Amino acid sequence: MDWSREEVEAIVADYLEMLTLELAGQSYSKTLHRRRLQEKLNNRSDASIEFKHGNISAAMMDLGFPCIRGYKRRSNYQVLLATVAAEQVRGKTVLDTVALAAVEQPALVPALTDFAKVKSDAPKKENRATEAVNPLLFKAVKRDYLEREAQNRSLGLAGEEFIVQFEHWRLTQLGLGRLADKVNHVSQSKGDGLGYDVLSFDADGKERFIEVKTTSFGRDTPFFVSRGELALSHGAKDQFHLYRLFEFRKAPRLFDLSGSLDQHCVLDPMTYRASFG
Structure with missing residues (x-):
């Protein structure tokens, strides 16, 4: 069953929240986020949600963003997801700040x-x-x-x-x-x-x-x-x-x-x- 706009908006918003926390170096629980998210979705299974997270990772990379560790890129995503992701990243000043800090900080040889x-x-x-x-x-x-x-x-x-x-x-x-x-x-x-x-x-x-x-x-x-x-x-x-x-x-x-x-x-x-x- 295709994902509705309301479902896509909910999962993209949750993904961006987790990505912001990860780039800021703050801990979070993917399991807790998924459980809270399921309340907003149409009886989606854990596997369906995980697969969609991979679609969002691909869309975020196409937008020039890093993605969440552990959510493997799955490139064949729907146009609706691309549209919603593009809409939601606009004006995310905290995400912009932590993303810039993550990519521009100096590095040393480990x-x-x-x-x-x-x-x-x-x-x-x-x-x-x-x-x-x-x-x-x-x-x-x-x-x-x-x-x-x-x-x-x-x-x-x-x-x-x-x-x-x-x-x-x-x-x-x-x-x-x-x-x-x-x-x-x-x-x-x-x-x-x-x-x-x-x-x-x-x-x-x-x-x-x-x-x-x-x-x-x-x-x-x-x-x-x-x-x-x-x-x-x-x-x-x-x-x-x-x-x-x-x-x-x-x-x-x-x-x-x-x-x-x-x-x-x-x-x-x-x-x-x-x-x-």
Whole structure:
């Protein structure tokens, strides 16, 4: 049974309240929120509510917001949900304040000794079959906190330094100490226009070009790639690796996308360069 506008408004409002608390670093009970929410819904099961939370996570990411940890993104959501989410985030000054603070705060390299627990499986590329949502709906309210986090140079640098340490550990574990000592933070030693951040090596000694993308949020959080990074992933697909670091401030994890990025991700063009010749 389709969700009514009243139900969608209730669950989105509750989601935004939990998201605000989470970004502010305050504790809350998802179970308690769900029980209170069920009183406003039309006999929805726990599973139905959880699935809808995943839909809201996807809509919030499309609006440029982080989502609640544990509510996995489910992209095929209804237009009504997109409309309600866009309506409700307008004028949420506290949510805006805590979201900006979360994405703009400086970062340090975490003190981590067990790199063996860092690797994770990558999300699977989805064939999205969402109802057509007017893109202007999102542009009218979009502040894009995820893009602001991607521009956080302190966070990006901390992530790159973490990967330098991780690669040194990985190669040392393989008994390749000489190669481990050659791992190079090239975005610092040579500049950031190469299309990758860290030069490392495969077990056979072949150079590995690692582009690092870091977020404080969950595994499914979208990231941004430049034209140069995308071109390198095509031109050096046997050597290119994108390491996606997530949950960086809490307990860093990473997954590895090797080769051409478009085989792993849905790439949405965000901006265009306009010229007259």
